[in-house]
Amino acid sequence: MPDQVTPPPSMHWIVPFAASLSEPCQHALPRLADAKALPNLRRLLGQLQEVARIEGDEYALSMPHERVLAASMGWPDVDGQLPWAAWWAAQDGxxxxxxxxxxxxxxGHWLMGRDHLTLLDPATLALSETESRALFEAVRDLFESDGWALIWGASQRWYASHPSLQGLPTASLDRVIGRNPDVWLTDHPQARTLRRLQSEVQMLLYQHPINDTREQAGLATVNSFWLSGCGPVPACTATPAHIQLVNALRAPMLADDMPAWLDAWAQVDNTVLKQALQAVDAGKAIALTLCGERHAVTLATAPAPGLGGRMWQSVKRLTSSRSGPDPVALLNSL
Structure with missing residues (x-):
């Protein structure tokens, strides 16, 4: 009897920040144990099977969802050396x-605390294009005089090239937001140049007119930068058409805003996962990858069963509990 083969998915949803080891998230997760929470995810867990799992830890430079996306484009899985600069540049044209x-x-803004620094999420700065371009021009000479090439791409994204970036591992921006950036600066020999430039940019921007205006308006200033996603331009920079990245959980998780994170989970369940469940019920092959701080697990439609298997599945759907499996154990494993 030939082995059954899982069919390729017609759609693959990737959900980053599905869970975290942070204390606020660990306190919030039990809320999802309620039988009424995430009904579509519960039903999906009862109908999909685990087909892949990416293992890691919370100290890895690359995030699990980044590794899943990189694999879909055929990139080598080298921690801290996934060429996201090239990927984002393609999105920015x-x-x-x-x-x-x-x-x-x-x-971005490095918040100076009493004991350590904290990197704020650049997206929360609401940096306008005019502000971003002015700050970009302010630091351009500093970089170019050191042999770098700089290109402005978007308000939150500038692109830099230099021979020292070859083989330089860097921590993902998503890994560092809300944390002390000093901890995530690698001890790679080529990182010394990066540290020097960060210090010089801090001094250069300290009294820049743009920052003076922002400070007077009660807004966070731009006082440094984070470098990530280094590498040569890969052969493929296009995410496969059947893959959809679901980013709704990112902002509340990075802000440790657990009420907003729980609301975002409910919204994801009521939209994305509802669509996924409808696809399964229509007989389509789909995949769902849930990503945490350490690991990513991919669930997919089971191989098509024979007549007996289909009859058994029909009985199972009719007799199973509507609430389905508790997702908290799976999320805690991420």
Whole structure:
């Protein structure tokens, strides 16, 4: 009897920040144990099977969802060396020279606390294009005088090229937001240049007119940058058409806003996962990848059963509990 083969999915949803080891998230997760919480996810867990799992830890430079996306594009899985600068440049319509090594410069605010720094989410700065371009021009000479090439891509994304970026591992921006950036600066020999530039940019922007205006308006200033996603331009920078990244959980998780995170989960369940369940009920092959801080698990439609198997599944659907399996154990495993 030939082995059954799981059919390729017609749609694959990837959900980053499905869970976290953070204390606020660990306190919030039991709320999802309620039988009425996430009804569509519960039903999906009863009808899909685990087909893949990416293992890691919370200290890895790359996030699990980044590794899943990278695998879909055929990139080598090298921690901290996934070329997201090239991927984002393609989204921004920026042409990068293929024979150079590029990195993503994210202008941001390093919050000076009593004991340590904290990197704020650049998206929360609401940096306008005019502000971003002015700050970009302010630091351009500093970089270019050191042999770098800089390209403006978007308000939150600048692109930088330099020979020192070859083989340089960097932590994902999503890994560092809300944490001390100093901890995530690698001890790679080529990172010394990066640390020096970060210090010089801090001094250069300290009294920039844009920052003076923002400070007077009660807004966070741009006082540094984070470099990530270094590498040469890969052969493929296009996410496969059947893959959809679901980013609704990202912002509340990075802000440790657990009421908003729980609301976002309910919204994802009522929209994305409802669509996924409808596809399963229509007999389509789908995949769902849930990603946490450490691991990612991919669930997919089971191989098509024979007549007896279909009859058994019909009986199972009719007799099973509507609430389905408790998703908290799965989310805790991420």
């Amino acid at each position: 920026v042409k990068l020279t293929a024979d150079a090594h590029w990195g993503l410069l994210s202008p």
